[in-house]
Amino acid sequence: MSKQVKAIVIAGNGTNCERETAHAIRLAGAEVVDIVHISELLAGRVCLSDYHFLNLAGGFLDGDDLGSAKAGANRLLHAPVAGSGEHLSDHLRQFIADGKLIMGVCNGFQLMVKMGLLPDLDGELRQSATLTFNDNGRFEDRWVYLKADAESPCIFTRGLDGVYLPVRHGEGKLVAESEQVLADLESRHLSVLKYSTKDFSPTMEYPANPNGSLAAIAGLCDETGRLFGLMPHPEAYVHRTQHPRWTREDDLPEDGMGLWLYQNAVKFIREELL
Amino acid sequence: MAWRIEVGLKKGVRDARGERVRREIAEHLGIHLKEVRTIDVYTVDANLTAEQIEAAANGPFSDPVIQEVAINKPLAVDFDMLVEVGYRPGVTDNVGRTAGEALQYLTGRHLVADEGVYTSVQYLLKGQLDRDVTERIASGFLGNGLIQRWDIISAGEFDNSKGVPVSVPKVVSTAEPKVQQIDLAVADDELLRISRDGVLALNLEEMQELQRFAANPATAAERAKVGLGASLTDVELEALAQTWSEHCKHKIFAAKIDYDDGQGNSETIDSLFKTYIVGATRTIRKAMGDKDICLSVFKDNAGVIRFNNEWSLVFKVETHNSPSALDPYGGALTGIVGCNRDPFGTGMGARLMFNTDVFCFASPFYAHPLPPRLLHPRRIFEGVVEGVEHGGNKSGIPTVNGSIVFDDRFAGKPLVYCGTAALMPATLHGQPGHVKKALPGDRIVMTGGRIGKDGIHGATFSSEELHEGSPATAVQIGDPITQRRMFDFLLIARDLGLYRSITDNGAGGLSSSVGEMAEDTGGFEMHLDRAPLKYAGLQPWEILISEAQERMTLAVQPEKIAEFLDLARQMDVDATDLGEFTDSGYYHCLYAGKTVCYLPMDFIHEGVPQLKLKARWEDRGHQEPEIAQPLDMSATLHNLLARLNICSKESVVRRYDHEVQGATVLKPLVGVENDGPADAPMIRPLPDSFEGVVVAHGICPRYSDIDTYHMMACAIDEGLRNYVSVGGNIDHVAGLDNFCWCDPVQSDRTPDGEFKAAQLVRANKALYEYCVAFGVPLVSGKDSMKNDYQIGDTKISIPPTVLFSVIGKTEDIRKGVTMDIKRSGDLVYLLGMTFDELGASEYYDMLGHLGANVPKVDAVTALQRYRTLNRAQEQGLIASCHDLSDGGLAVALAEKAFAGGFGVHADLRKVKREEGMREDALLFSESQSRLLVTVRPAMQEAFESLFESQDISLLGEVTEDREVRIIGLQGEVLVRSTIDDLKEAWQSPLREM
Structure with missing residues (x-):
């Protein structure tokens, strides 16, 4: 039993992509993938420590009413776990300290950034960047090309040059607290995915860069490479028929490019955490 | 503080x-x-x-x-x-x-x-x-x-030290709960005044029915036993008015109609709904025999058809027109999250799979003076689009299909159609998932939001009746997150078997949801004072009929109630036990232990008198215009592509998440640059199966200006041809009709009511005839019958409009076909005959004419064509397929070309057509049941042999030169334009919206 890769996808309060995320992780080879409503964690019936891979899926936590994922971050930071005297955030810190993996997609990425989990340059889980309104002030659904940084410590993007995925957000523009934060992100290769042209060169041009994100940043990791967040949706492209042009591009492989990120995670867990 | x-x-x-x-x-x-x-x-x-x-x-x-x-x-x-x-x-x-x-x-x-x-x-x-x-x-x-x-x-007035004064918009009400008695033993004038002043919307005959009921000594004796006097209470009157409303009882569709066809024939129709809608489905189901796909039709919140042995499809389309006219954002948001509750509350409950939306607006560039109280169409457009955006995106339901129809008469009332489909387990706890039944003794439980004065009497209020400090009752704003939390909870409760029946709270609130569920048991006893309120000060009748959003009503078996309420608490969802279902035969409400409403179930549900209507069709003498053919056909095509009804709606489509849930395998935008106009989307709802769902729609209100019969036929055909175009199986499809009409009841305010009623009859006759001919059962629908604006001397009536939505199945999504041409050298075929049918076309409308030759549908050849197309798709013979609709052949050719990034050369002389047609008619006629396909040369033989003896025309081929070139009847180059220019004309009008 100990050889099983175990993943958890948190649901509830406006998380929307939990089912397709769980499907992607299963396809990638994880043996156990549980969709767990947050109330189960807060009631203490399910424990984070039983898993290797925490997934914060896309959606609109609390409607993004206080800014994307803000109210959700507040809940995770302050909500107590029944009967334990601890907060969910304590469990989360332990999970990170144990060297396990966290991946946040879209709203899950916003949540990680606003909780200070990413980019976490100083190891203190302090918020140093944010994701805010797209430059055009609108929600948009469109597919984007993403250049991966080959020198990044990110374990999810190992071996990838670039991927093609959909973005579906209104608040995806990354803004850093200071020039220094941006400089650190770049020099430490934490800005692992960048909005790009079709030939995978990073761009600030709309619509290839759909939101005006600083330095075209679409995804971040922490220095361990085990915490990773991105605005585009890898779980939305795990099969050929999810590609917007599969009816005209005959050479598309059966697996979608988004699946690669999950396969890397499962491989890493199998090699390093089991 | x-x-x-x-x-x-x-x-x-x-x-x-x-x-x-x-x-x-x-x-x-x-x-x-x-x-x-x-x-x-x-x-x-x-x-x-x-x-x-x-x-x-x-x-x-x-x-x-x-x-x-x-x-x-x-x-x-x-x-x-x-x-x-x-x-x-x-x-x-x-x-x-x-x-x-x-x-x-x-x-x-x-x-x-x-x-x-x-x-x-x-x-x-x-x-x-x-x-x-x-x-x-x-x-x-x-x-x-x-x-x-x-x-x-x-800036000058602003006090830097204080800023904007604090203001707390709290509802302050000191009203004590009170039940009024209404004496109905009064003269007719007074009865009508009671109805009007109370916004009851009951006519004299209906009020007299209530009067007779109250005056009956037997009634009084029964009432005395529960401590009520002979006069009806305000709670009872409101409950009756809600239940008997046009909105809930569909009195016009249930009316007895004397129809005169204007040619000396007359007949009496006893309920359009029963005769034509239910009648069509009955006939079709009988003909389908053991291939019948219908599981639950007309009786629940949404229709249910078979998908496979494990899953069923649920679909419903609603309108939310009046609220959207008053507050476009809130109205549309409430429209979509409200429509979500219908499939969710069908059978034992279903997981929501996708939304559709269709809007009818006046031009956003409308430049005429607007009559009082109307919002500018641009504002309606923006608000409605944003409302549906928030409702769908935040709920995690992809919006996969829609359209926007423009006609300046929609300035009087915009139409906002919202649809939702869901996936239901075919069996649940050993019972069919689409079956539910409350039993006597079950608890009445309300879940979700709390009750406020929202939506009391729907949107009949005017702004003058609102004042500072009084709650806004006219319009509501949906709350997708509260609803999402409730749905998360209820799906778990469903799978645990914690309830026996479920329905939504929509129009009529608890009055309608509990009242209808109680038809299973024959009565109920509900304590209104137990309902959770948003703020104090609601009267008992307000609690009963409030349309406050995000609420579901359930019947919970008594032995499960503790577990049900406990799970709700853990998941942070409000759930309240309001009483119990009984077999007493009475609709019974109490407040603080006292009976405030005590009505026999059969009276409240069956007592409404049947409406009687007269309908008279008249020939309005439409003529074809005498106009010269345009000299520059390329320019004409550009102008048509830029028409609001034809141009790209990409700016709107992108604002809707059309891919959440990861199942949208054919997207609304397709082609080499992901920006071509798809005919229909395809959904793969089960990740472990390649079976798919296809949804599509047809809507063509302009044709109503000539004849609503053909409008209806064309809407059905348009829905089906979009559906088959991408690969939907024509033998596994169901339809939904959503009628939006202008008032068809003859009166001083509506002197042409008899004609409008005749338009309604003709549309229904076509609905019956074409659904039967195509073998498409109707499974659900809705009508909205009062889409007029009337203040002072200004009256604006919408054109009679029917949205015909279809949903069905494809066996293998990998056989799906998109509309964009794929490679040069492919052959371009037109399927179907072209007739001189420019009546009410976009082309005539652009030139300021209506014409007379409205398109007509030949269902027999169309059905054969659609079946053959399905076979060609299964065999992989079709590279691309696009339906012909607004703007006809020329527009469809241009769209296919620029979506695919290739040129097309086509020859009009090859078009199979009616004799004597001019080139402009060939290019722009909107003849129905036609599709444009491209086929690889290697597949030519197989393709042509499948369509042997059918009307197909090989028009030309796909070219590398990125140019649309159409050869005219004399062999001359009639249209010549680059696809970039055509695309720019098509994309620019609404690009910045």
């Missing part, structure tokens, strides 16, 4: 929202401002310490990277005019609700009944502004006086 927390952007941070507002003020109002900046304001009316407020302001309420906060002092600097817009008391404030919850997590205590958080937005405007212009901006764009209030302060 109340605290004011202001949250603004730090210096140097781009205010994207402010920039968008500035842009839109220029577009909507023509007022050009130098700058708009925004500040979010939280007014916290709660007993908290300064430290707690500080923690909230710097915690959940703000983002430390880009925002700064100020408590009880203003942030505003450097502006000419300040406008702060907040909600009126009682209006749903979703952000305020979330902010209140955030405070609870932060402080560890719940806000108490009297406490609350209220939000407003401050706009700092710079530019040439006086108070009048600012008021115009506030009322014309930033706020809606029906639901919002605003303060305007000029």
Whole structure:
């Protein structure tokens, strides 16, 4: 039993992509993938420590009413776990300290950034960047090309040059607290995915860069490479028929490019955490 | 005390929202401002310490990277005019609700009944502004006086030390609950006054029926036993009015109609609904025999058809027109989240799979003076689109299909159709998933939102009846998150077997949901005072009929009630036990232990007298225009592509998440640049199966101007040809009809009511005949019959409009076909015959004519064509397929070409056609049942042999040269244009919307 890769996808309060995320992780080879409503964690019936891979899926936590994922971050930071005297955030810190993996997609990425989990340059889980309104002030659904940084410590993007995925957000523009934060992100290769042209060169041009994100940043990791967040949706492209042009591009492989990120995670867990 | 927390952007941070507002003020109002900046304001009316407020302001309420906060002092600097817009008391404030919850997590205590958080937005405007212009901006764009209030302060008036005064929009009501008796033993005039003043919308005959009921000595004797007098209570009168309303009882569709066809034939139709709609489905199901796909039709909140052995498909389409006219954002948002509850509350409950939306608007560039109380179509467009965007995106339901129809008569009333499909387990706990039944003794449980004065009497209120301090009752704002939490909970409860029946609270609120569920058992006993309220001061009748959103009603077996309520509590969902279902035969409500409503079930549900209508068709003598053929056909094609009904709606489509849930395998935008107009989407709902769902629709109100019979036939055909175009199986498809009509009841206000009723009859006859001919059963539908605007001498009636939606199955999504041409050298075929049918076409409309030759549908050849196309798709013979609709052949060719990124050369002489047609008719006729396909040369033989003896025309081929070239009847080059120019003409009109 100990050889099983175990993943958890948190649901509830406006998380929307939990089912397709769980499907992607299963396809990638994880043996156990549980969709767990947050109330189960807060009631203490399910424990984070039983898993290797925490997934914060896309959606609109609390409607993004206080800014994307803000109210959700507040809940995770302050909500107590029944009967334990601890907060969910304590469990989360332990999970990170144990060297396990966290991946946040879209709203899950916003949540990680606003909780200070990413980019976490100083190891203190302090918020140093944010994701805010797209430059055009609108929600948009469109597919984007993403250049991966080959020198990044990110374990999810190992071996990838670039991927093609959909973005579906209104608040995806990354803004850093200071020039220094941006400089650190770049020099430490934490800005692992960048909005790009079709030939995978990073761009600030709309619509290839759909939101005006600083330095075209679409995804971040922490220095361990085990915490990773991105605005585009890898779980939305795990099969050929999810590609917007599969009816005209005959050479598309059966697996979608988004699946690669999950396969890397499962491989890493199998090699390093089991 | 109340605290004011202001949250603004730090210096140097781009205010994207402010920039968008500035842009839109220029577009909507023509007022050009130098700058708009925004500040979010939280007014916290709660007993908290300064430290707690500080923690909230710097915690959940703000983002430390880009925002700064100020408590009880203003942030505003450097502006000419300040406008702060907040909600009126009682209006749903979703952000305020979330902010209140955030405070609870932060402080560890719940806000108490009297406490609350209220939000407003401050706009700092710079530019040439006086108070009048600012008021115009506030009322014309930033706020809606029906639901919002605003303060305007000029830079000169602004006090830097105080800022905007604190205002707490709390509902203050001192009204004590009271039940009124209404004496109906009065003269007819007085009966009508009671109906009118009480917004009961009952006619004299119906009021007299109530009068007779109350006067019956047997009634009085029964009532005495429960302590009621002979007079009806206000609770009873309201319950009856709701149940008997046009909205709930569909009295026009149930009416007895004397129809005169204008040629000396007359007949009596006893219910359009039973005769034509139910009748069609009955005939078709009989013919289908053991291939019948219908599981539950007309009796539940949505229709249910078979998908496979494990799963069933649920589909419903609703309209939300009047609320969207008053408050486009709230109306449309409520429309979509309200429609979501229908499939969710069908059978034992179903997981929501996708939304569809179709809007009918006047031109956003409408430049005529608007009659009083109408919002500008541009504002309606923006508000409705945003409402559906928030409703769908936040709920995690992809919006996969839709369209926007423009006609300036929709200025009188926009049409907002919202559809939702869901996936239901075919069996659940050993029973069919689509079957449910409450039993006597089951508990009546309400879940989800709380009850306020929202939506009482629907949207019949006018703004003058609202005043400061009184809750806004006319319109509602949906709350997708509260609903999402409830749905998460109920799906778990369903799978645990914690309830026996479920339905939604929509029109009529508890009165309707509990009343209808109680038909299973034959009665109920409900305690209105137990219902959770948003604020104090609601009267018992208001609790009963409030249409407050996000609520479901369930029948929970008594042995499961504790477990049900416990699970709800854990998942943070309100659930309340309101009483029990009985077999008493009575619709019985109590308040504080006293009976306030006691009506026999059969009277309330079956007592409404049948409406009688007269319908008379007349030949309006339409003629074909005598016009010369345009000299420059390329320019004509460009102009057509730029027509509002034809041009790209990409800017709207992209605002809807059409891919969440990961199942949308054919997307609304297709082609080499992901921007071509798909005919229909395809969904793969089960990740372990390649079976798919296809949904499509047809809508063509312009044809009603000639004949509603053909309008209906064309809508059905359009829906089906979009459906088959992508690969939907023509033998596994169901239809839904949504009628939106102008008032067809003859009266002083509607002198042409008999004609409008005849239009309705003719549309229904076509509905019956074509559904039967195509073998497409109707499974659900809805009607909205009063889409007129009338104030003073101005009357605007919408064109009679039917949205015909179809949903069905494809065995293998990998056989799906998109509309974009794929490679040069492919052959271009037109399927179907072309007739001189320019009547009510986009082409004639562009030239200012109506014409007479409205397109007609030949269902027999069409069905054969669609079946053959399905076979060609299964065999992989079709490279691309696109239906022909508005703008005809020329528009479809252009769209296929620029979506695919290739040229097309086509020859009009090859088109199979009616004799004697001119080139403009060949190019732009809207003859039905036609499709344009491209086929690889290697597949030519197989393709042509499949279609042997059918009307197909090989028009030409796909070319590398990125040019659409159409050869005319004399062999001349009639149209020649690059696909880039054609695409630009098609994309530019609504690109910036």
